Amino acid sequence: MRNKIILKAPVYTTPLIFIAVNIVVISFFFSFNNIDVPIKPAANWALQRIYEIGPIKSSINYLRSSIGLPSLQSFTKRTKSKPITPEHVETLLKNTGELPVLTKEQLALFDGSRPSKPIYLAILGRIYDVSKGKKHYAPGGGYHFFSGKDATRAFVTGDFSEAGLIDDLGDMSEQELLGILDWIKFYEKDYKVVAIVEGIYYTNDGKPTERLEEVKKQLEKAVEWKEKQVKETEVFPPCNSEWHKDSGGRVWCTTKSGGINREWVGVPRRLFNSATKSYRCACVKNFGPPLASPGSKGNRGDLDNPSLKEYDDCSPTANSCKIHN
Template identity: 45%
Template sequence: MFGYLAAASLCAAAVLIMRLGPGLLATLPGLVSLFGDECGQPGGRLLGKEELTLRHGGPGSPGLYLAVLGRVFDVQKGVKHYGPGGPYSFFAGRDASRAYVTGDFTEKGLVDDVSELSPVQMLHLNNWLSFYQKNYEYVGKLIGRYYDENGNPTKALEDALTLIDIGLKLKEQRIDENKQFPPCNVESSSGSSRVWCSKHSGGIHRDWVGVPRRMYLAGSDGYRCVCVRASGPPSDQPDSAQHSDSGDLDNPTLKEYEDCNPHFDWCLLKV
């Protein structure tokens, strides 16, 4: 965060220099390369909402831009997607960060306020931001919710970045959890569904098969099917000499499937 704020301060200095005299930036040795695309002109300029709105890609429009979390991108090379009549034209000329996650493409949903999104949803939005950074030209920052008039990050942006960080940690936690409790294979047909375990179910390759169990999520009535080691010490005590030789079956978040043999590596469920 310190580096991020420091970069923002440099950008603010560049903006001040540009206001004092546009030619001054070019005459000061090293400043152009120091500020780079983040805040040099025109690659890292500041845009107002009105200016962004004009760049919808239609007749008379000076360009085709969109913004995600206040970062503006030139999406002209994707005109068939974002231009007039394109399937994602509603993103053009605005910051509609919330809609990338919610799928609400009405005027009410095409907004930049992401304060009510969860960390996992914010992680999904961050994936979209990475997509634009990789595939489209970065233009600059949108003055408003996420950047002030000097290009400095606002409290709203800091809050959004905090949620993304939490989302990344939850993702890492889920990866570790999947190693201990890999997802089951699932196959559905009319009136029934079969879940079963194998040495590669859930994409987790291992030297054991396991048995299917319902794993309940903390603070929720929902559950997911996971494969559980049925022998040896529990995963959180791998070196224990005193254990019930039932693997992770005693984990309190697990429950057996009704009407299924608890020792089988498969279970047929009625839908």
């Protein structure tokens, strides 16, 4: 049976842009007023990824300027943190040898239902005192389901049922693991680690378990994957694209397509992912030495890369190609 090839062409719609603008406004409000709520890292995370889409970036900037907000470019420079590296994972999950160890039953006592006790939550076995955000974490708050337990998985799955509020990550994608890292960075920055919880990540004497070491390696690989994605995007920037019900679609390249500013335009090609058998449109440098192989010589750019294929019924030298229904 032949593998099914799936075209993943971005579709830019008014609802998507509307959602993106709302994320921008909410994130700006949080940052400007120094409000610390759990949705803040999620909003910034979504904003940064939506902003990578060129046409949406332009639409958001136009709408922001029309309502008197600063440009999104200057906003993201202020809110976007430095990218984490694989080496930072170990630092982020630093030694917890001096911290007390709580059982799950003891941790459950700090769920905000007892006014005399602080409010705790755990992520990857690390317990944070979130009492200063009690209006969010106490009973009746929007994030009370995280209190008094380690519900690491739910931070990225959004499954707040009893079955979903669990500590084990299971088989998560690289993008989901990066989401977990974003949450850890948020709590490390804004809240104090006060203890660790005995269970899947730490023993009853506070030592890291084999599972925690496995998760650290997963997180490091996820960061490496992200670095590779960033480098690939610089070498093979995404194409601009549009789709019309009657005439079909079009992909094309400019010196700014995909949000990657460069001196060359490139030509549209299908860039295949060998693991998923899917592809995306990439703008490919078609002159001089290849960008994918620094130090190599040649005058065809990256056109001979084995992961690339031309579009059907499109000139190999064209900057724009039609996609038929």
